[in-house]
Structures are given as C-alpha cells and as structure tokens.
Amino acid sequence: MPSRCVSFKTLGCRLNQAETEAIAGGFKALGWEIAEFGRPVDAVVVNGCTVTNAADRKSRSAMNRALRITDKTLVLITGCYADGHRDALEADGRTYVIGNAHKSYIPQLVDAHFKGELMPGHLEQHRDPFGYPLSQPVFRTRAMVKVQDGCNNGCSFCIIPFVRGRAVSRPMADCVRAVEDAAASGYREIVLTGVNMSRWQEEGRGFTSLLDSCLNAEGHFRLRLGSLEPDRLDEGLIDLMSHPKMTPHLHLCLQSGSERILLAMRRQYTAAQYESCVLEIRRRTRQFNLTTDIIVGFPGETEREFSETAAMCERLKFGHIHTFPYSRRSGTRADSMDGQVSESLKKEWSEIIRGISVRSRRQFRKSLIGTVQDVLAEQVEGEGSKRRARGLSANYVPVRFFLPNSRPYQQVRGEMFSVRICGIQDEAGGKNSELFGEVWNHGRT
16 A cells, blocks of 8 residues: 655744654654655645744645645644644534644644544643654754743733733753653754743742753754743853853844834844844854844834844844844734834835845855854755755855765765855845865864
8 A cells, every 4th residue: 555645834033943844853753755845745744934914824725735736635723823823724614623732743743644543532632832853854954952941921911811812831851851862863953942942940949950951961962942032041141152162153033123112012132132142152152143123103103113123233244144024913013003104114124134135144154264163964956076955054145066976865865064155156036155165184073
C-alpha cells in the first residue's frame, strides 16, 4: 500500500515554524511522506497567523489554495488564525479546525481520520502546548525547542494573548533535556522559541537561568534565541550573549522609538532603556547582529513621533527591521483609540523605515568582509566544480560559498563550515545583499 502524503503551509512567527517542523516529524514517524505545498496530497496543514489583517488575508488565501488542490484532500487549519476565527471556519465546514491547544495531536488526528477511527475524545479535556516530539530535519537544518507559550503582557495592539492564552512555561529539566537530545541527534544549531520567552519562569527562576542551563547542556552546538521582548533583559542575560555557544544575534522587539507611543502601546520598557541595553550588548560582543520589529502608524502617532522612531533606527543600525503598518484588531485596546492614521501615511512611513533597514543591513554585512564565519549549510546547488552551498552565519547573515569537494548532499546540509567572507552581492535592485566566501582551510568546524 503506497504511503499517504501531507503538505504544509506555515505563516507567521518562528514558533509557528518550529511547531510545523515538529508536526511534520510526527507524520514521518507514522510513515507519511512530506510533499511540496500545492501538489496533490492526502492532507494539507495550514498553520496560520492572525497578528495583522495582512496575516489574516494570507492565511485565508493559503486555506483556499489548499481547498482547490483536489476535492479528496483533507484540509486542516491550525495556529492563531484557527483560534481567532474558529466560529467562521467551523460554520464554513470545509476544513478541520485545530486550535493551538491541540496542535501537537495533528499527526495522530489525521492518521485516525484516514483509518476511519473517531477523533480521540480526550482532545477537548487536555492541553499540552509542549507535547511535540524532537523536530526532525524536514524543512530546516536547525532544531527548534519550544520553551514557553502564551503572553500576559497585554500590549494594546496585540491579538495574540487572545488566541495563545496566558503565559505558560515548559519545565527547565524538559527544556535542557530537549536541547541535549537535539545535540545528540546531530543538530549543530538549536533555537529556543516561545511567544514571550522573556516571561519564562519556574520556582522563582527566570529566563536568564533557563538560558544559562541550556548553554551548559551537554553537546557540541550553538544556541540561538527566537524573538525576545526587552522588558526582562537584565545584566545576567546580557552577560550570556557572549557565551561561546551563544550566537551573536538577537531579534529584540522595539516597535517604536517614541516614549509616548510605547506608553500608549502598553510596552513595558522605554526607548532609552532599550537603547542602553543594545549599546551594552554591542560593547561586550563583537559583530553582534541586532534585528527588530517596528510598527508604524499607531493610533495618535504624529510626524514628530514617527521621526523619533526613524532617528532611533538610524542610530542603532539594525541588521534588519521587520516593518509593519499598524493593523486594527477587533477586541484590542488600540482598535477603539482616537487618531487612527491613514493607510497612505502608514505606507509612506513604512517605506522610510524599510529604506533605513536596507542601508543598515548592507552596512552590517559589509563589515563582515574579511572575517571567518561559521556557516550552517542549508541548501546545496549546482554540480561539480560549480557546486555551492548557502547557509546562515552565527550572526544570522546569509552566506553562499563553493564546496571544496563532491560530498553527497546529505553530508553537507546541516554541517557547519568555516567560511572566509570575500565579498557582498546586491540583489533585488539593491534591496537585499548576500555575502559570498570560500571554505577556510577546507575544514569543518
């Protein structure tokens, strides 16, 4: 009997990506094959996002595309989009709707469906946000370890606490064991993920204690953090940024450079505190790449306040800025605020921030020319002497390099190479830039 086949479409944050990777591994363990999204398959899992109106549109589009594959394809909608639009999706009736609370059960659910079995009755009674197996290298070469879920911060613009629930922390012992298992399985890079990781806590210990324990776990690996909120960035955490296993990269959410707008957003830090932390991290750690999120056009935001944000972005020279025009989300405090900014002005301000991002990103990447970087190979292209790999450096910069020999693809993908950075190549009309280099002494790290 031929194997059944499943495909995936993932939108949104790294946590969604990590959960999809684990779900795909669960399907493989049940004997399913993984196919490219859009091909005829038995089942499609759309892991959707609802953080903005644009995310809603992309999730709906992915769902509709999945429904058009064949009339025999089972389509499952999960993630924050499923939780945020459950009533409408269930009324539509064309898909299975699986919320975040039960996402880890998807492989067993789908397998049971095709075997003609009933859905397990315990699903509506138990919730285990960490009930995922060790992610298998299906889509990515990095292991994702989920350490936290939910959020209690209550930012005035954010819908995520409504769909992910209140903050919950994975026990430290489980987190460390997951890191060690990933390292023992051969992963050279491990990423800690969560909705709001800085809020991890257990018996009086905070995220700094968790990170310290994970960095001191057994195994040969480097550790990367997913997106982090600045409000719990303490002296101990800054110290750990220079740990030998820690990657010199942090995605630290700023959202605005205006003190008044941060207050209206109900963010739990000031722009001055954020800038001080960034400068201290960079003082202690060389070649540190800082990336961030910025929301433009928040209700009541003026030209002067936007200028404060733009000026802060210029000063801090982020390696990349994810720029989001403010998106109204029903049920949030910001939705009912006065002073809603026009879409045309949001677009204008977005382009300004994106322009700053392009310039600072290229400047940071250019500063790496002449250095030797440890690059995790993720893709292999070409044949013979023109065979080359693409991957990410420790500071989260894409690098391509020619391979010194003809080792099989399976022996290259997921391996770490020491690469001397030789230059930079601009793409997409200068809006993106990629480093290129050569393997240093033909060795692997």
